[in-house]
Amino acid sequence: MARQLLQRVGRCVKATIIVMIVTWHLFFLLIRNPLDLWDDAIKQWLVQQQLWQDDPPTPEQEDARYNLRPAYRFLDELTHRYAQTTGTEQRWVMFTPPLARRAPFLAVRLEFADGSQVVVPSDNEPPDPTDFLRIGGWQIRKLEDVIMDLPSTRGAANPEWPMWEAYIRWRVRHWKKNYADTDREPVRVVLLKRIIEFPGPFEPPNRYASGESEELLSFSPEGKLLP
């Protein structure tokens, strides 16, 4: 009898836990997905509907009927933190519009003491955009996308800045390894963003325009930022 009662209690506890887990996950998916994609738009809409007050409120928010900001912020932070900690991030944004009309590639220009220079493109940049085959290399492309997106805070004040310095040193090492027979030493390394523009839908398919190149930053070969 006692055993049966215990079994029944056990089943009830298990069922309750399962209902809680399922409810939480459905709630999480319903909250996190729209907030990940349209956070700003939802906030703007709430302001328009007089349901949002910043702290302190802006003049147009002073007549708000209700203030949903505390509840919104709580749900946003809670689900965001849960996603980050458990590795269940949502934010499904593959190939969202507007789609790219040009592809940027990271390159470095090595400048030598004798005044000569050489541009070393990324391994991911096709030498001929009308004729190539790519297998692998997508992870280094992702890293180079991050490096290309320069942070506003540079140097020691940015804890992530050593990544930019390490990238420069790697490119110099890589060049030296490929040209081991040369006695030239680079004195300055310039980070470049090289652009390849795609042909429009009604243009000939081989009309890729390459060549535009933007100087991002200059470094010493050891990775120190130069003025």
Next chain:
Amino acid sequence: MTGLLYPWWVLVRFWTVPIRAESLAAFRIALATTILLAQFTGLGWNMQLCCTGDDPLIPSSTRDAWLARSGRICLLRGPVSLPLLGEWLPDRIFGSYFKPTRQALENWCPAKWAEAWREWGERPENIQLLFRVYLLSLGMVLIGLRTRLMTLVALLLAATFNNRMVELLNGGDSLFRLGLYYLMLSPAGATWSVDAWLRDRWQSTALPQPWTRPRYIEPWSVRLMQIQIAFMYLFTGLTKLADVRPDAQWGWWRPRGDWLDGNALYWVLNDVALTRWSFAQFPVPLFACKLLTWGTLLFEIFFPLLVLFRWTRGMTLLAGVALHLGILLTMEIGWFSQVTLCWYLLFVPGERLAAWLHRMLGRTPTAPE
């Protein structure tokens, strides 16, 4: 059951009627295999360059502020964001509520130990050791030995290495982690696993072999995974459909952009940073690009609806397989397509998967328990 209660009855059945365990087992095996292969060709391949070399591209010190700020876990960087051991119930969420209770549930790891832990995680030999443990845990998930525990270990280490080298990741890695997370919640070792084989051996030797014996599980974990993948398609489709920004005529949600005018696929296939080969080598007619663009958009937005009904499910899954094989063939974006296709196994009835396996093994299935 008819009338007003019918939808309720369907909903209750959806969440409660036991289902065959083979779909979940096939997902477990396919996912673990895919993650293992991805590690060999991805993070494992770039580990020396980015993490363990003399001058790594991603120095370990660059992680700490970001990990603490974002609440992510990396066992190579100490107890940051780990429940109980580190700070995991921040003021940003809870404000001043339950402050004493929260403080009592945080930072159990003393600062000196945390520092020693961080130093341990900086040494290349320790990083390599942990990576081997990660691969081993994935192998255990694959064969289904101590399945739930090994899935938890694999999930923790996946987060560790993904957050250590986050700059190298894409959506495929998110799907890896999501898969491991849901597997951890589910009875993934119920069949087609060493766990099931051992359980059968201990219980009775008279029962048929676990490979041929039907097993049933509670459906809720599989349902959550199906809903997760449906959400992925729905929201990625919705973001393609509309630009969300102020518009005088439409307000905030105006349908417009490359996906509606049909040129999206043309631009994607022309993106020389992502494609396997040049569009100029194999040009696709514009009308075909438009049809494929609109087809993809419709597939993504209506996937949750189409996959709900038995008579449209098969065709929807076949369309999805074609879509992802197309992406795999034309785009170099890592393991995204392969891992997404693993999730499709959750929509295939366990009976059908078991029948395929029996056909392959040349055996006849036994009657249900």
